[in-house]
Amino acid sequence: MQQATALQPYKPGWLSNILDVDTADFWLQKLNPIWSLQQAMGKIVEKNWVSKDSMCLLIKTNRHFRMGQAGQHHPIKINIQERYYQRSYSLSQLDAQHVQLTVKRVKDGLVSNWLCDRAQKGDIVLLGEPFGDMTISASPAQYVLLAAGSGITPMYSMVQALEKKQQLSQYQIDLLYWVKRPEDASYLAYFEKLAQRYAQFNFQAFYSQAEQADARLNAQHIAQFSQSQPVVYACGPSGFVQSAQQLFADNPLFKSEAFYFSRVAGDAQQKVVITLTKSKQQLTIARGESILSALEQQNIRPEHGCRMGICNKCACHKSQGVSKNLLNGAEHREADSALKLCVNSAESDISLDL
Template sequence: MHVLAKAKSPLSFITDSVLDLNAINFWLQKVNPLWSSNKALGKVVQKDTAAEGMVSLTIQVNRHFKFGQAGQHHPVFAVVDGIRYERTYSLTKLDAQHVLLTVKTLQGGKVSTWLAERAQAGDLVEFGAPFGDMVIHAMNQPLVLLAAGSGITPMLSLLKDMAKQNQLKDQPVHLMYWVKKQSDAAFVERFEKLASKHPAFSYQIFYTQEDVADSRLNASHVEQLTDVEKSTVYACGPSGFVSIAEQLFSHAQSFKSEAFSMSLMANDDIGFVNVTLTQSNKVLSIPKGQSILVALEQQNIKPKHGCRMGICNKCACNKAEGSTKNMVNGAQNTEPGNLLKICVNSAQSDLVIDL
């Protein structure tokens, strides 16, 4: 008996071809750079200076892009010198097809330097799904926004959305914004216009390195405010700034924060511990005092990760056994069965983690 091979129908051929999404995307983007079968892509259409060392990129997005809520962050994927990197940025929605990405150049930052200095109109970036809970819900109580440096970007998004939703009409909102020098302050004209149009909105900018320097965030700034106990407070900036804000506003009705860079605590831990990876069935020796993510990467283990700052939770995994220390705030965790962010925690004892 002969077995006859069944000829593929034209539909089957097309189906098999479509399954190669990379090939489909390649040819789609030959026609239009923003066309894709599955990727959220954006094209730079305008580049403006926002402040000293800071630029705002107006980006046109395709139909796969998912707009987040004001104040949320997006993973941003960029190819720099042939290598694909992922970083996290807060975006501001401009209209149904455009977002504003504002970025400050960081010393040694490959993606921030590329975006701020090298990206031009026509360049493409890819986006991931939005995340973060520093968003505005319907509320009547006063709102205090605390920002340092590029922590101002989610605040702009929040304020723009509140103005659009008419929430700035009656709800008291006060923005306090810290930068080094006047040339570092971004979006000042936007805040001036909001304040002139909405009497319930006010703002202050503090310059900490001018000849007549303003003080960094301290208790005197809290004393300037009224009804803190009835206020919702949002803070965004370096982790040291956010940590101080959390202490000073512990009596606020509600406090939410996000830190965009880590200020690591001094760490004198020495020695090595064993970490057991249950999924890959490996046991490795890693140093104490170093982030678990970095330690694993140095041994050619590539865990899933995103922001590397403890924000996005992509690197979080279950810790079955062992003790860890948070490298940002020094908190130790010895309890089993906890979710562990390996980018901002170091091992204090032998560990068993679900990787």
Template sequence: MHAVLPRKSSIGTTLVESVFDADAANFWLQKLNPLWSLNQALGKIVKKQSTAHDTVSLTLKTNSRFEKAQAGQHHPVIITHDGRRYERTYSLTQVDEQHVMLTVKKVNGGVVSTWLIDHAEVGDIVEFGQPYGDMLLPQDQSALVLLAAGSGITPMYSLTIEALKKDPKAQIHLMYWVKTEADVAFKVTFDQLAQQHANFKFEVMHTQTQPTDARLNESYLSEIENLAQSTVYVCGPSGFVSTAEQLFKAAKTFKSEAFSLSELVSDEVGFIEVTLTRSQKTVSIPKGQSILVGLEQQNIQPTHGCRMGICNKCACNKAQGATQNLVTGASNTEPGNLLKICVNSAQTDLVIDL
């Protein structure tokens, strides 16, 4: 068999597509160069370094199919491990035209984070999906207040770098909660930026060292100048995000993203029935956990992506029933609403369009 080399011309692409289907073409192209693909956004790890406790930053060279994200957005990151494909969502940082940085903190029991930290090596290939997310730099000149906990720092890192690049005088206040000093990611960069820009304020709160800093509460509001004219972005665990949503209601703009869910404290027990109109099935799932998890436990595999309520891949129409958001605690009893099944639990019997 003659090797078919990729060409930039449409004639070359058409020739390849006429000889192979996409999967077969990708197989043979990647025998020649692991980054070549007709339709896959791929990255090759070219550098791996530890940036904090249980945290690594991977620098990847991307191919021409990779779509750059705006600062603050996320990419689906897809790996193959033990013959299975796993997809998780991470915020990437653009290093230059051909390279991005993926920063990962290990999650207990997390297949993807464990593989990326403990097993990924220079030369390994990672696949990417299309970027998404609307936590972008504001178009106006409002002050930017960034609140991060744990690995929620990664989109804030990109936003800070891009904001100061566009306007070195941009007013930015970054508040970052970690367990210990060893958990602080990007510390050297943030300290340097704070020295270079008087308008950039960087604070780290340690929740498991002595003396212990307070977790996010109303006392921190006094540190924010002119909250009503500020844009507030928050990223962290669901409890952190929910607290911030209550505290910063007065902000000019507020946006948040939760990277993990905490089951709400509830005395409710038992099961509810979910009717799936497309597949014509009715199943019982527990109250208090996400609808997505409950369906998966019944061997139903709905389409999903980030599992954080950001990408909307799992969203479907709710025809009947009441749900509760696992991030904010908000209840919804209205029919005909878009339902993100990854971040909502069922409170009554449901009818959904799946």
């Protein structure tokens, strides 16, 4: 699995012997806000709603940006009130200079709400290196793509890339997409049009809270794939991804990404103590909550990247205590082990090397 590359500061080389890079960037950006000697940057040039609460941003990139494979994620840094916040998003490439970023509004989400409501044309974002291995192989194969909510964005990126390369007809793809209601579905008309045009592309949308509600992901939805062994990708909230993992437990070609996590009922009322050994602090947080989120709520901001358990940037040493993986529910009681803060909760008092 590929790891995320942080938005790295410039490393001194021959250029630093003749000028200061930060100073050069400062003056370059007076001429063009995305000019830089070394930093991948982009400028928002267009914004459009693609569903009731999902916004598509068209971003013009500079020459330092390296687009990953369709389906991968990129770290994105955004300046909000003179402070940079980093999140990871799956991008879609339109041409050599433009990418699409689709962001779904998250309740109480600082970055998602800012991008949807406050970001303006001309605003600048910093772009990092791609990571993740949920991509389409070069050799045609059968794929089952399972998406819920904003988990549709990497699926859209992969399908759009195949169509752009005129390769979509070479793959057997079944895309199953769950949202609450029709107005919550992003790129619905696009997928329906592709399904009419390409016999090998099948698309189904399910509405879990419509007047005549569809069932959530279950064995009936995947029965048609029982006689084959397709590549299966699932992306969405942790509960959705866990259901997919259970349904495809015997499929070695299954991969998943979860972008936020469901807290176990009742855990919010139970508290645990986290000891941060390096900074010599003790904090009380809710049992069952993502440790990274809990620390951020108390103005402690560990290094992190994807927030999905993929990039490994937030991993730190756990010296004692019980943690639970929010992706699969597995408890880990081992002391002296590595812990990914974004996808683990504290189930007991715990000590971390932070």
